[in-house]
Amino acid sequence: MELIGKNIIGNDFSGEGKDIFFAVNPSTGKQMEPGFKEASQKEIDSAVRKASTAFQVYRNKSGQEKAEFLETIANEIMSLGDSLISRCIEETGLPEGRLTGERGRTVNQLKLFAKLLREGSWVDARIDTADPDRQPLPKADIRSMLKGLGPVGVFGASNFPLAFSVAGGDTASALAAGCTVVVKGHPAHPGTSEMVGLAIQRAVQKCNMPEGTFSMVNGPSVEVGQAIVRHPLIKAIGFTGSFRGGKALFDEANKREEPIPVYSEMGSSNPVFILPGALKERKDKIAQDLAASVNLGVGQFCTSPGLVFLQSSEDTEGFKNLLSQSISESDAGIMLTSGINGSYREGIEKLSSKNNVEVLAKGKEESSSCRGTSYLLHTTAQSFLSEHSLQEEIFGPSTLAITAQHKDEIVKAAENLYGHLTITIHGTEEDLLEHQDLIRVLEQKTGRIIINGYPTGVEVCDSMVHGGPFPATTDSRSTSVGTAAIKRFVRPVCYQSFPTSLLPDELKDGNPLKIWRLVNGDFKKE
16 A cells, blocks of 8 residues: 555644654665654644544443444454555564564454453442431442543554554553544654554544544654643553653653653563572573573563573573573574664673673674674672662663572562563472562562563463553553553543433443443442
């Protein structure tokens, strides 16, 4: 399909901005046509105002109507066929198989939210019926449920151009919640973003949703993002990206006259703890699989394992040698952008220059300026405890091994961890029983604990938590993956002494939607 390089403002297209930017193929370094117009302040204001007007209609759409809308978006994305995958390959350097799988994930999470909406119980309907004879005071009829917040600003991520981008989890969950959405497409893959944005626009029209239910604005400058966050009609923000970017949006939102929630997923070093029994039993397998996890996607996953904790034993040196061998045999991979590659190289140079850090292994290098080389570095637990910067994320295919002299030092290191998206533990049954104190510490430091697995790969399901304590996210109570993500974009509304005719269907007598409700303290479907 032919790209237009303009902003999607409701059902219209607009290219008023003077500044033009281009996608760059990271494999070749060449600019790609067409040029894309950066959104002007006027265009952003128009998109948000349309979203606000549309919200007054969209918020009252039934779960069935919103479910059909999400499924139509999924179908429209699939109808783009190979052209979407081809453009995305050119803009990101990611392989066809990875992007085909990511498209499937994007479509499936839209369908998962549609299923949630059809079932309907997610609204957390609560009913306490009236008791006029209660003494000393009569009790009023009180009912409550979750309702959408309002227009949501969504920021596309660089490393997941489909699943965390224009039609990704933030957009899907916000639309499911009854919110309208204004997306800032990621400037690294504007063609991919436009194709998906047009698919959503077509779904809006096919499902007769109000104009402004979805808009998308473009631009590499921070001014575009700031204009969305500052706009008084925006009621929440969803972001996936760097700590610097996510924290800046969070701070900006809190400067507003009306502060709004910002759900920033800002990355993580995802510590891995390998306990002595597991190391003794299967160090070869763990070394091989850990190296594969470090290198997966050239380390450009927010769940890439960047820290590995070991307790000194007769197997520790052997494990480090095996892991070093796997890393040294790793091929360099194309990174998403030259900027990401440059930041990765700077991060490795800064870390390896520290007196207490040594480079144990380095992968194969290639001359391409946008290829990331794998690294294995090492330090001691004592050094890790004394220098907090050692646990900062380096976005790319590297990991830092940390050796402790004894169990107490491992627990101490765990206590000093920042918040992370994931923490992994490899251990035998005996290991895990002996390290329950460690597990109790780690569950306070992360949103997801993994036993005898690897953090790369996030299952999209009802029980998934993709979040964690600061600085992994700006709100540890939320998840950006799974159906619980919908709760970021809603608030409880209470209806007291309402006539049945004015109540939402979810709260009416007789339960016309047949959903689970908490009625006078008991969950019921009747």
